[in-house]
Amino acid sequence: MRGKEKTSILLLDDEPIVSKRLKPSLEKRGYEVEAFTDGFSALQRIKERKFDIVVTDLKMEGIDGMHFLTEVKKKFPETEVIVITGFATMQTAKESFQKGVFDFLAKPFKIKEITEVIKRAENRQRERASK
Amino acid sequence: MKMLVPVDTNPYSAVAARKAAKLAINTWADVTILGIQTAGSAANNMPDAALSSAMSAYCKAFLSNAGEMESPYGDGEPAPWRATGNGVWETSIASETAKKSLRLMVKKGSTLDMILEQAAQDGSDFIVIGSPAKVADPGWTGELDLTAKVANKAPCSVLVVKEEKSVNTVMGILDQDHVSQESLELINQMVTVHQAELKIVGLATAKGLDERVEMKMGEVLDYYASKGVKAWITMVKENEMEDFAARAAETSLVGIWLGKKSFLAKIFSKDRVSQLINATNSSVLVLK
Numbered sequence: 001m002r003g004k005e006k007t008s009i010l011l012l013d014d015e016p017i018v019s020k021r022l023k024p025s026l027e028k029r030g031y032e033v034e035a036f037t038d039g040f041s042a043l044q045r046i047k048e049r050k051f052d053i054v055v056t057d058l059k060m061e062g063i064d065g066m067h068f069l070t071e072v073k074k075k076f077p078e079t080e081v082i083v084i085t086g087f088a089t090m091q092t093a094k095e096s097f098q099k100g101v102f103d104f105l106a107k108p109f110k111i112k113e114i115t116e117v118i119k120r121a122e123n124r125q126r127e128r129a130s131k
Numbered sequence: 132m133k134m135l136v137p138v139d140t141n142p143y144s145a146v147a148a149r150k151a152a153k154l155a156i157n158t159w160a161d162v163t164i165l166g167i168q169t170a171g172s173a174a175n176n177m178p179d180a181a182l183s184s185a186m187s188a189y190c191k192a193f194l195s196n197a198g199e200m201e202s203p204y205g206d207g208e209p210a211p212w213r214a215t216g217n218g219v220w221e222t223s224i225a226s227e228t229a230k231k232s233l234r235l236m237v238k239k240g241s242t243l244d245m246i247l248e249q250a251a252q253d254g255s256d257f258i259v260i261g262s263p264a265k266v267a268d269p270g271w272t273g274e275l276d277l278t279a280k281v282a283n284k285a286p287c288s289v290l291v292v293k294e295e296k297s298v299n300t301v302m303g304i305l306d307q308d309h310v311s312q313e314s315l316e317l318i319n320q321m322v323t324v325h326q327a328e329l330k331i332v333g334l335a336t337a338k339g340l341d342e343r344v345e346m347k348m349g350e351v352l353d354y355y356a357s358k359g360v361k362a363w364i365t366m367v368k369e370n371e372m373e374d375f376a377a378r379a380a381e382t383s384l385v386g387i388w389l390g391k392k393s394f395l396a397k398i399f400s401k402d403r404v405s406q407l408i409n410a411t412n413s414s415v416l417v418l419k
Binding site for chain 1 (some may be wrong): 132158160163203256315317319320323357375387
């Protein structure tokens with residue numbers, strides 16, 4: 001995240017309805033958003049470029065969210081990852097935090113809630129950059 | 132997920148708080164425990180002592196229910212109550228390790244109005260509320276049939292908790308034409324938290340199963356299959372649905388979708404929803 005550039009967000013959820021709802025709302029709020037419904041394409045994309053923030057589902061066919069978040073943090077430790085899941089358990093929450101996620105949101109949630117989490121993630125990146 | 136847990140000092144609120152704690156600790160929900168003082172309550176400058184004491188006890192369920200796991204609400208104690216408005220007091224858990232918020236709030240006013248107002252203010256996704264097991268049992272003061280009114284009027288889904296028992300089956304009664312994504316997501320969370328079997332109930336017309344309905348239910352099955360959730364589908368005729376729901380509620384956690392566009396809402400009039408909630412000893416999930 002540099003200067004006045006838009007904060008970039010990669011959104012990964014295998015349910016198209018989630019991206020359909022979130023992508024335009026986040027773009028309206030000034031974010032640059034790329035949405036993916038399969039983990040392989042998303043994984044390919046993070047090999048090509050860095051995102052400031054990644055929002056990923058956990059339970060998906062093919063590459064699951066836990067693997068994806070591990071790969072993101074390995075390649076870009078400073079990228080903040082937000083996990084969204086419809087199948088939350090204490091174990092998945094704990095594992096997510098052990099892998100360095102910024103926040104863990106169970107579905108359903110409102111756009112306002114995830115937007116607040118994204119703003120907090122941006123603030124953390126700004127604080128880190130200013131040190 | 133944002134969860135609202137309205138409570139009073141009756142035993143059913145303790146049961147509801149324990150259920151809410153189990154759900155919240157698994158879903159890492161931001162939680163507001165809301166106690167309501169009726170306008171005539173004695174204390175003016177502090178929350179009612181019995182209510183605040185009960186709320187502190189309910190709060191402990193959220194801090195201790197994580198077993199060996201760290202609670203998302205940290206390990207602190209509630210800070211002293213502070214007035215945040217006219218007839219409004221708040222406190223929260225003061226813990227540096229907290230990852231999610233656990234707020235205790237007391238409001239003075241009409242119980243129903245205060246619950247609905249707080250749900251709107253918080254943008255709650257889910258309300259968990261306790262209910263007396265039988266209609267004749269003493270319950271929420273100030274409102275007759277309060278839990279059914281909350282279930283009918285709340286802008287979000289409502290879990291009416293009756294008694295503490297394990298849930299082996301979640302029975303999702305859906306309107307296959309318009310069921311909301313939020314409802315499917317909440318059913319998923321219920322199945323996951325309870326490690327329960329999922330049964331999906333669809334509506335058949337009086338003539339039986341038509342092609343359109345069959346296709347829709349196939350899509351619902353595919354949705355769950357893609358999530359690795361084994362789901363069973365049952366079709367019930369419109370005119371038998373009410374009896375079916377009442378019977379199912381005896382053995383399962385029944386989740387019934389009564390959103391704005393729900394055809395089920397036409398079958399289950401508000402009075403019938405009240406009857407369903409009042410007639411069963413089990414918990415009922417009203418999905419929006």
